[in-house]
Amino acid sequence: MQEDFSSLPGYTRRGGELFCEDIALKDLAQRFGTPLYVYSHAALQSALQGWMAGVAGTRHRIFYAMKANSNLALLKLFHSAGTGFDIVSRGELARALAAGAAGSDIVYSGVGKSVEDIRAALNAGISTFNVESIPELDRINAVAQSMGKVAPVSVRINPDVDAKTHPYISTGLKNNKFGVAFDQTAALYRHAAQLANVRICGMDMHIGSQITEIEPFVHAVDKMLDLVDELAQCGITLDHLDVGGGLGVRYINETPPTAADLVHAVSQKAADRGYGDLPIYFEPGRSLVARAGVLLTTVEYLKPTAAKNFMIVDAAMNDMVRPTLYQAHMAIENCSQADNCEALWDVVGPVCETGDFLARGIALAAQPGDVLAMTGAGAYGMSMSSNYNSRGRAAEVLVKGSKAWLIRRRETIEDIMALESTVPVEAL
Numbered sequence: 541m542q543e544d545f546s547s548l549p550g551y552t553r554r555g556g557e558l559f560c561e562d563i564a565l566k567d568l569a570q571r572f573g574t575p576l577y578v579y580s581h582a583a584l585q586s587a588l589q590g591w592m593a594g595v596a597g598t599r600h601r602i603f604y605a606m607k608a609n610s611n612l613a614l615l616k617l618f619h620s621a622g623t624g625f626d627i628v629s630r631g632e633l634a635r636a637l638a639a640g641a642a643g644s645d646i647v648y649s650g651v652g653k654s655v656e657d658i659r660a661a662l663n664a665g666i667s668t669f670n671v672e673s674i675p676e677l678d679r680i681n682a683v684a685q686s687m688g689k690v691a692p693v694s695v696r697i698n699p700d701v702d703a704k705t706h707p708y709i710s711t712g713l714k715n716n717k718f719g720v721a722f723d724q725t726a727a728l729y730r731h732a733a734q735l736a737n738v739r740i741c742g743m744d745m746h747i748g749s750q751i752t753e754i755e756p757f758v759h760a761v762d763k764m765l766d767l768v769d770e771l772a773q774c775g776i777t778l779d780h781l782d783v784g785g786g787l788g789v790r791y792i793n794e795t796p797p798t799a800a801d802l803v804h805a806v807s808q809k810a811a812d813r814g815y816g817d818l819p820i821y822f823e824p825g826r827s828l829v830a831r832a833g834v835l836l837t838t839v840e841y842l843k844p845t846a847a848k849n850f851m852i853v854d855a856a857m858n859d860m861v862r863p864t865l866y867q868a869h870m871a872i873e874n875c876s877q878a879d880n881c882e883a884l885w886d887v888v889g890p891v892c893e894t895g896d897f898l899a900r901g902i903a904l905a906a907q908p909g910d911v912l913a914m915t916g917a918g919a920y921g922m923s924m925s926s927n928y929n930s931r932g933r934a935a936e937v938l939v940k941g942s943k944a945w946l947i948r949r950r951e952t953i954e955d956i957m958a959l960e961s962t963v964p965v966e967a968l
């Protein structure tokens with residue numbers, strides 16, 4: 541089953557042609573080439589408004605998890621709409637600052653922060669480190685001490701809750717590498733309270749990604765609040781709770797809750813437990829960008845075989861790895877009405893791996909030269925792309941109405957080779 545384009549904000553079919561806002565996708569493919577990532581400004585705004593409406597009138601905050609898509613043009617848009625940023629590296633820190641964010645708009649997640657990462661974040665004056673282990677806490681304390689600073693810290697707990705998502709993107713189970721084990725959390729907070737160069741400010745979790753039910757979030761928040769109660773008994777109080785990201789989106793026929801529903805359910809749980817005044821942070825990534833983006837690709841060859849039909853296109857697993865890595869099902873449609881009949885196809889790229897596919901066994905009608913659009917490609921598409929097979933990364937375009945801006949040019953082979961140097965053969 542394929543997603544119906546008519547339900548995607550920012551995209552419509554007009555007289556057989558697929559449009560992003562007021563521009564035919566086929567025309568964008570012709571102007572900028574393929575593979576091409578296209579983002580609809582209206583769709584980004586609609587996703588943003590969904591989250592912003594959810595937190596309106598509260599002290600809750602949105603920190604966009606830029607790992608989903610860190611293009612500077614998108615970051616600037618989010619910053620101007622009032623989101624902060626959830627970062628996981630000092631590269632992402634530099635992007636947040638370049639987009640205009642203040643340190644106080646940034647939370648820093650991730651299990652492996654290096655001394656350099658911590659130093660850069662302290663220099664930027666970030667809002668909080670989400671700490672995942674005692675050695676990390678001790679390192680943050682030591683680096684802060686060496687800089688004469690006090691680091692704001694929150695502890696990421698591992699609530700041991702099943703987010704019911706793909707195992708690679710499930711993060712809140714006790715056998716995942718993330719967060720501090722539930723029964724060790726209070727001790728870690730007590731330890732933090734003894735350190736001179738850290739200031740405890742919050743508690744954090746992130747239980748997984750592409751979660752399509754509210755229940756795992758509420759269950760995890762409930763467990764989090766048990767710990768908050770326990771800390772209060774030792775005189776440790778917090779200034780916020782961070783419930784991470786993870787809200788799923790519709791790719792084919794999923795029916796995730798809305799952002800406002802999620803915010804409401806989590807806030808209600810906090811209020812029921814007597815924490816109605818505690819600000820709650822949300823770190824959405826995918827739900828802000830996935831459905832705003834499509835990946836355009838041109839059909840190179842049709843290769844029907846006795847066993848299977850292969851449609852060979854110019855995008856590959858280096859451009860979009862989600863189907864290969866997570867067995868993700870993402871819809872693909874022809875941007876124009878095709879003349880031939882529908883058949884079942886494996887849509888595959890030019891990369892030399894059997895795992896190089898964008899979709900398998902989907903119904904499509906297309907001819908060589910036709911432009912296809914993969915939907916839901918705005919999240920974890922470009923940001924996970926690579927140069928495998930010395931393929932340059934795709935270009936990215938932002939569309940608003942009848943305007944299209946190139947927001948990242950296509951990588952050339954010169955770009956790819958620029959960082960390498962050869963050694964004279966005589967020296968080898």
Ligand code: LLP
Binds near residue numbers: 787924
């Ligand atoms: N906060 C933390 C600490 C995270 O680790 C993540 C995502 C997020 C927020 C944002 O989660 P979201 O709202 O996007 O679900 N590459 C995978 C997804 C990996 C998610 C990693 N962490 C995919 O393409 O499905």
